[in-house]
Amino acid sequence: MSLVSIYTVGRLKHPIDHPASLEFYEVGNDIFGKAIMSGHLVEAFSPEGVTLPQDAIKGDGVPVLTLTVWKNLESLYRFSYSGLHRQALRERSKWVASYPEKHLSYVIWWAENLKDVSWKEAFKRYDYYTQHGATSFAFDFKQAFDDKGETYVVKKQRDE
Numbered sequence: 001m002s003l004v005s006i007y008t009v010g011r012l013k014h015p016i017d018h019p020a021s022l023e024f025y026e027v028g029n030d031i032f033g034k035a036i037m038s039g040h041l042v043e044a045f046s047p048e049g050v051t052l053p054q055d056a057i058k059g060d061g062v063p064v065l066t067l068t069v070w071k072n073l074e075s076l077y078r079f080s081y082s083g084l085h086r087q088a089l090r091e092r093s094k095w096v097a098s099y100p101e102k103h104l105s106y107v108i109w110w111a112e113n114l115k116d117v118s119w120k121e122a123f124k125r126y127d128y129y130t131q132h133g134a135t136s137f138a139f140d141f142k143q144a145f146d147d148k149g150e151t152y153v154v155k156k157q158r159d160e
Helices: 019-038 071-079 082-096 120-133
Strands: 001-010 041-045 063-070 107-112
Touching: 001 071, 001 120, 019 041, 019 071, 019 082, 063 071, 071 082, 107 120
Parallel strands: none
Antiparallel strands: 001 063, 001 107, 041 063
16 A cells, blocks of 8 residues: 655744744644544654755754655645644744745655655655656645556545
C-alpha cells in the first residue's frame, strides 16, 4: 500500500517569543491533535536536529517545516482544506512571512513504505519540484498524481 507524504515550508514573521508566533505554535499543536484523531495521519517527523538546506535557512524569521505521512491523498486533502487547518491557512498571513519571489509552500509525493520517507527525501522532492514543476515524482494538489503516476484530480468538498 502506497503512502502519501507532504513537506511544508514557511518562515515566521516575528521572533519565536512574539505573541503571534506563540499563537502559531498553539494553533499548530491543536491542528496536530486533530490530525492524530483523524485516523489518517500515519507519521509526523520532527525537524529537530535536521540540517536544513540553504534556501530554508536564508532570510529573516525562523523557518517552520513539517513532514507528515498520510494514508491517502484524499484524506490529506480533506484534512488540509477543512476545519481548524483550513481556518489556519486563511489566517497564515498573521504568522508566516510572505516571500518576495514565487515560493512553493509544500510538495507532495508517494512512498511505498514509511522507511522511504525522510527529511533528506523531502528536501530532494522539494528541489525537484522547484526545478521541474509537478510530475509524479513531486507535485501539489493542483497538479496531482495517483500512486501509479497517473494524473489525478482530487475531489473537492462542496464547501470549498
